[in-house]
Amino acid sequence: MIWTxxxxxxxxxxxxxxxxxxxxxxxxxxxxxxxxxxxxGRGAAFKITSDISSMGTNLLIATPGSERxxxxxxxxQPFKQDDVRIMLRELGSVAEVAPAGSLGAxxxxxxxxxxxxVTGSTNAYFQIRAFSFELGERFSDAQLQSGAAVCVLGATxxxxxxxxxxxxxxxxxxxxxxxxxxxxxxxxxxxSFGMDxxxxxxxxxxxxxxRITGSTDVGVIFLxxxxxxxxxxxxxxxxxLLRERRRxxxxxxxDFNVQSMEEITATLGTVxxxxxxLLGAIAAVSLLVGGIGIMNIMLVSVTERTRxxxxxxxxxxxxxxxxxxxxxxxxxxxxxxxxxxxxxxLLVSYVAARLMHxxxxxxPDMVVISFLFSASVGIIFGYLPARKASRLNPIExxxxx
Amino acid sequence: MSxxxxxxxxxxxxxxxxxxxxxxxxxxxxxxxxxxxGEFVAVMGASGSxxxxxxxxxxxxxxxxxxRYLFCxxxxxxxxxxxxxxxxxxxxxxxFQGYNLLARTSALENVELPLVYRRVPAAERQQSAIQAxxxxxxGDRMHHVPSELSGGQQQRVAIARxxxxxxxxxxxxxxxxxxxxxxxxxxxxxxxxxxxDRKITIVMVTHETDMAAFATRTLHFKDGLIERxxxxxxxxx
Numbered sequence: 129m130i131w132t133x134x135x136x137x138x139x140x141x142x143x144x145x146x147x148x149x150x151x152x153x154x155x156x157x158x159x160x161x162x163x164x165x166x167x168x169g170r171g172a173a174f175k176i177t178s179d180i181s182s183m184g185t186n187l188l189i190a191t192p193g194s195e196r197x198x199x200x201x202x203x204x205q206p207f208k209q210d211d212v213r214i215m216l217r218e219l220g221s222v223a224e225v226a227p228a229g230s231l232g233a234x235x236x237x238x239x240x241x242x243x244x245x246v247t248g249s250t251n252a253y254f255q256i257r258a259f260s261f262e263l264g265e266r267f268s269d270a271q272l273q274s275g276a277a278v279c280v281l282g283a284t285x286x287x288x289x290x291x292x293x294x295x296x297x298x299x300x301x302x303x304x305x306x307x308x309x310x311x312x313x314x315x316x317x318x319x320s321f322g323m324d325x326x327x328x329x330x331x332x333x334x335x336x337x338x339r340i341t342g343s344t345d346v347g348v349i350f351l352x353x354x355x356x357x358x359x360x361x362x363x364x365x366x367x368x369l370l371r372e373r374r375r376x377x378x379x380x381x382x383d384f385n386v387q388s389m390e391e392i393t394a395t396l397g398t399v400x401x402x403x404x405x406l407l408g409a410i411a412a413v414s415l416l417v418g419g420i421g422i423m424n425i426m427l428v429s430v431t432e433r434t435r436x437x438x439x440x441x442x443x444x445x446x447x448x449x450x451x452x453x454x455x456x457x458x459x460x461x462x463x464x465x466x467x468x469x470x471x472x473x474l475l476v477s478y479v480a481a482r483l484m485h486x487x488x489x490x491x492p493d494m495v496v497i498s499f500l501f502s503a504s505v506g507i508i509f510g511y512l513p514a515r516k517a518s519r520l521n522p523i524e525x526x527x528x529x
Numbered sequence: 530m531s532x533x534x535x536x537x538x539x540x541x542x543x544x545x546x547x548x549x550x551x552x553x554x555x556x557x558x559x560x561x562x563x564x565x566x567g568e569f570v571a572v573m574g575a576s577g578s579x580x581x582x583x584x585x586x587x588x589x590x591x592x593x594x595x596x597r598y599l600f601c602x603x604x605x606x607x608x609x610x611x612x613x614x615x616x617x618x619x620x621x622x623x624x625f626q627g628y629n630l631l632a633r634t635s636a637l638e639n640v641e642l643p644l645v646y647r648r649v650p651a652a653e654r655q656q657s658a659i660q661a662x663x664x665x666x667x668g669d670r671m672h673h674v675p676s677e678l679s680g681g682q683q684q685r686v687a688i689a690r691x692x693x694x695x696x697x698x699x700x701x702x703x704x705x706x707x708x709x710x711x712x713x714x715x716x717x718x719x720x721x722x723x724x725x726d727r728k729i730t731i732v733m734v735t736h737e738t739d740m741a742a743f744a745t746r747t748l749h750f751k752d753g754l755i756e757r758x759x760x761x762x763x764x765x766x
């Protein structure tokens with residue numbers, strides 16, 4: 129009986145191909161958009177997280193200024209050169225420490241110039257930020273200590289100032305200081321925040337302090353923990369040391385901030401999840417609209433087929449059997465639309481992911497959820513018309529033209 | 530006629546009133562009769578005489594305002610809507626003036642429909658439906674849809690659908706109303722044959738005396754009451 133009813137439902141759908149496909153279109157679009165939104169959202173989230181971990185998951189960043197009051201670095205006391213030395217000596221869990229300062233600067237090579245960021249740091253910077261060299265090499269100890277006028281170019285800066293030429297041995301002018309190029313890093317590409325990670329020029333910290341800013345302050349400290357160390361533990365050790373160094377009373381708010389990449393990832397994860405949920409909710413509304421479309425068509429169908437219902441009742445169909453028939457029909461419509469929507473959604477999100485250079489993530493849970501959702505749309509929105517059909521008076525139904 | 534222990538159908542002072550107050554219509558104003566198994570009863574009368582209402586009552590499609598309707602001794606008035614549906618499913622067959630076949634559905638599937646509701650397995654269902662279509666002379670038209678069939682053929686499909694369940698009683702509402710005279714006679718002969726060969730009790734509403742002449746008994750309705758109840762002396766053939 130159930131099987132016969134399902135067959136009957138599909139025959140009825142086939143009988144009105146135009147009407148059926150238009151009805152299903154609502155569900156198809158609804159289901160497809162839910163899948164596309166969630167798949168792309170998750171793809172983007174995954175890319176952001178993997179980009180951040182490409183920066184190093186064991187990375188910690190210490191900046192002056194309290195977390196609560198936002199970027200008040202100017203008011204807060206900057207870090208000192210000694211802080212870095214003591215961190216390296218005292219904290220066994222810390223692998224590398226790179227004190228750094230940076231400034232926007234105009235870079236000039238002959239008649240070419242480019243506005244970029246000049247960062248002063250040590251060789252540890254390359255390790256912590258996972259930069260490898262394409263040409264040349266890192267700074268020598270002598271260059272680092274003496275504050276020699278040398279620099280390493282990011283891939284973008286190299287292209288802007290030298291094109292395809294080999295820049296090693298040439299010099300560029302960085303804020304009035306002529307620096308010899310000793311190395312070029314391998315490109316890392318665009319980060320997920322739309323920031324070009326290769327748009328920088330690095331000089332020894334001593335060079336930066338003496339020749340460019342004229343101050344021995346350290347603006348930011350990058351640290352990397354030893355592999356296998358718990359980042360949160362390392363982070364609290366760093367914070368404790370800095371509190372002591374900066375003489376902050378126990379319980380008082382620190383005037384600096386230590387952040388791990390993990391925390392940044394987690395924060396971003398929360399944001400992207402909220403975004404995915406929002407997109408999904410918008411898409412779900414279109415599914416709802418599709419469901420109302422089904423209800424509309426089923427109501428029309430009941431009216432159109434009043435006579436058929438009369439015939440069925442007169443030959444002995446019970447109300448519940450007529451109800452069941454129309455429910456199955458609505459479910460078949462929405463189920464079929466759901467399957468097509470899933471296929472369309474997966475196809476579109478696959479193509480879109482390729483075009484947007486996002487990883488394509490198959491979302492099995494969303495496929496199941498949206499299929500169940502569309503089938504229940506069939507039940508919910510099919511029920512009212514089906515009940516109407518089942519309550520028809522057979523005599524009046526038979527008289528219906 | 531010799532009275533039997535249990536009539537197939539017995540109406541006792543049955544009334545049906547539509548509407549209320551000023552617009553009240555007494556479609557049936559207290560009707561009593563019985564029909565015994567094997568009878569072929571023609572129900573005649575002007576329009577509005579109550580004959581169609583009476584047929585709807587007999588077919589358990591409508592409930593009486595007062596009085597009793599006993600079907601094989603069972604008081605139909607006490608049954609629920611679902612029980613009435615089951616009674617129709619298992620004991621009654623219907624033939625309508627407008628054929629009332631499912632459109633865009635083959636003759637075979639139309640005839641199988643009552644068996645679907647009886648939960649008859651597919652193979653057996655098809656076999657019974659083919660047999661019924663052969664019985665009405667449509668063995669070669671089984672896969673045609675109604676729009677490909679003539680009026681007479683459609684009515685034959687409807688009759689096949691009504692008899693495929695071997696009902697106790699076949700109710701026909703102006704079965705020849707939409708047909709030309711040659712087809713009318715064909716259909717009447719078919720009904721007569723079913724009545725004689727398979728002993729199916731038939732109650733047929735008609736307004737044509739020629740058609741009523743095929744029946745063994747004629748009930749004349751007027752103003753919601755039976756005016757005459759005649760057993761035919763000579764039946765058309």
